[in-house]
Amino acid sequence: MRILSAFSTFSTALAVRSQTQVPLSTPGSVLSAETAREWSTPPSSYETGQWIFHAVSGHMRHWPSILYRNGHSIIPGTIAPGTLLYHGRPESSRPPPGPEWVSFDPEHSYLFGRSIYTYIVEEEPLKILYFDGSSASNMKTGTIDTQEILLHGEIQEGGWIDEYNRLKELCEWGREFGLQGFVRMEFDFEVMLCDFQRGVRHVSSLDLLPREDCLQPDCDDQPDGPWPEPPIPHGWKGSLSDVASVAFEAIQAGNWHNRAPGVNGLTLDYSGMVSFFDPKYTSLARARDGVDRKRWRVGNITTEDVKLFRSELQDVLTRGEKGSGVKWDAVVRSVVERYAGRLEFLSDWLGDDTNNSTYSIKYARRAVLTMLAPYLAVTSIPLDHKTNTTWLDPAIHYCSTTVTAHLPVHQFTLQEHRIGGAVETVMREFCRTVGSIWIDAFDAEELQDETERRHLLTKWKANVDGLMAWLGWTEWVKCKPACKQYEMCSLPQWPFDMRVMDPEPEISYTPKCMSRIEQDLGGPQ
Incomplete structure (x- = not known):
């Protein structure tokens, strides 16, 4: 209706998988050295799996x-x-x-x-x-x-x-x-x-x-639109x-x-x-390089x-192909619902300098343990946790692949392979980030030096914020401080908050509190 008329190596592997329908990772499989250590490598700057994931979520x-x-x-x-x-x-x-x-x-x-x-x-x-x-x-x-x-x-x-x-x-x-x-x-x-x-x-x-x-x-x-x-x-x-x-x-x-x-x-x-x-659209991949996500x-x-x-x-x-029947929006939503609030809490907690550092370490460690707990077996206890981190490989592998491992891959369409790969991309980076923090946090409660404790908190904060920025989930975009009673939090809306006839109107992406009593919508200009 009108107003006033109104990827990286992983991507290459995914492309191959899309053609050959190679099964997604299986938690019960034996971990090769290459697979086990893969989680330590951050995603390429050209990775788009997180944006395919985000699209399904939104x-x-x-x-x-x-x-x-x-x-x-x-x-x-x-x-x-x-x-x-x-x-x-x-x-x-x-x-x-x-x-x-x-x-x-x-x-x-x-x-x-x-x-x-x-x-x-x-x-x-x-x-x-x-x-x-x-x-x-x-x-x-x-x-x-x-x-x-x-x-x-x-x-x-x-x-x-x-x-x-x-x-x-x-x-x-x-x-x-x-x-x-x-x-x-x-x-x-x-x-x-x-x-x-x-x-x-x-x-x-x-x-x-x-x-x-x-x-x-x-x-x-006082004009009131195109009709009396x-x-x-x-x-x-x-x-x-x-x-x-x-x-x-x-x-x-x-x-x-x-x-x-x-x-x-x-x-x-x-x-x-x-x-x-999809990485196959190489012209769009080049055009996105160095450009803010919202302007792609x-x-x-x-x-x-x-x-x-x-x-x-x-x-x-x-085509007559019907696909697997997997509810991909529900798969994606389960990931966001499980981790969005936990990551936001951890970021806020790590950024609160008013807390005692010992206290901050303890509860940050607990938050990380909570997120990894479904994948940490009793064998995931290291003897020397920093010089040899292979003890964490199985947990990170299970964390990264459990969501997709048992899906009916043989029934996937090409488009479903792409979404399934995107889910694995997101889970891999989430688990990689949380796992790297856990390596530090495993014995962090024993630290006695205040400088060391503060250094870890700062490092973890940067890791979590980097992950959140990479994921770009809109659950973290909200009115801060929260709106008062009789107000509604809303993002700026076209055509009420910009000059609609401008070829390049200024667009705000900051949510605002709108009064439910006295409306000031800016109006189509």
């Missing part, structure tokens, strides 16, 4: 999609029968005659008009394609790159994108594959629905209350909602989807996830890599 979730606005994934999916969808129109004339936008939340649609048409997905799931990131934010900074590359093979020059033409183009392109719509995110999730006569049924039409802003004496001097509000309903008493409060509720609706599972009724098929983080763009792709992308997407949308 799909269908509002918060990650706002923080990393420029999407890098295209995934087929379905919207389940019984899912309600809403379309807002400025006047009560008739339902949308052709391709149009619907939202998963009526608060979103209400912002676009007081006439709300409600639809329900009928007996068969709707077949959709999902573009991740803020792919409905009509900006020229990379948010719509994946759509441009899919349709045109390059980024079109010019200013404002004609979204109605974009919808028509996507629906025409998707007809060959039986696609019925496209899911994107603006400040809330939307569906670009191709046909209101197929797959959905109209269940209600309601003319809702007008907004108050255009009921004032000087309304003519009707008069006050007969018999109404008291104030009405104003445009700012209606917009706030739409933003709040988007924030309801900050966490898993994201959007109810929407399911993504990860066996067909096409990722522009799919639009930097070369013609040769566009051909690779289109071939992969064509295969995903036409």
Whole structure:
């Protein structure tokens, strides 16, 4: 919906695995010297497994999609029968005659008009394609790159994108594959629905209350969007909602989807996830070198890599292969849920200089032990823990591979091999970092020298912060200090917090506390 119209060595191994379907690591296997010591090597600067992992973690979730606005994934999916969808129109004339936008939340649609048409997905799931990131934010900074590359093979020059033409183009392109719509995110999730006569049924039409802003004496001097509000309903008493409060509720609706599972009724098929983080897109790997993560763009792709992308997407949308059935989003989420809070606590704890150093060492050591405990057998007790660290090899190996070791690899699609490799990449670096701290921490409680204790705390802090920066999980981006009562923490939203017509608008990635009482949204400028 519109406002105002609106890898490294591991990567090489993964590529080989993708072609030959070599099984992922198995905890019960015998450790070779090479495998055992592999964990001591940090990942290459060109590694992208953590970003494939992060993409899976953030799909269908509002918060990650706002923080990393420029999407890098295209995934087929379905919207389940019984899912309600809403379309807002400025006047009560008739339902949308052709391709149009619907939202998963009526608060979103209400912002676009007081006439709300409600639809329900009928007996068969709707077949959709999902573009991740803020792919409905009509900006020229990379948010719509994946759509441009899919349709045109390059980024079109010019200013404002004609979204109605974009919808028509996507629906025409998707007809060959039986696609019925496209899911994107603006400040809330939307569906670009191709046909209101197929797959959905109209269940209600309601003319809702007008907004108050255009009921004032000087309304003519205060533009209220592209359409006028009707008069006050007969018999109404008291104030009405104003445009700012209606917009706030739409933003709040988007924030309801900050966490898993994201959007109810929407399911993504990860066996067909096409990722522009795949190392085979070498032009994008070069273009990312030295550039801040939030500014990475799919639009930097070369013609040769566009051909690779289109071939992969064509295969995903036409093949009969169904994949393994592994719930990759749940696999990834289990890792994030288990470790995000623990790593954040450890970083904060190690950075608190007000604590007694002996006390800090003790509880930091306990935090690390807690994370490694499921993999530390009674045999993982060294005689000489610093000069020969092979005693920790089995624990690090099990820690790195347990999540993926027993999955049905023989049923994986190429795309699932890529995701499985990404999970192993993340677990390997997590376990490598925590393991290196554990080597120091094993007998650290016996240290008597204050300088030595402080040195270890500083070293561990750097290790943990480095890991967190490499992972880039959005669970660590929050309002600090926490918002007060009657406030909501939200990331800056397009188009409310930036000049939407600027070709390169200034984008803030710092969450802010928004009042639930007095809304100041900045407004589309």
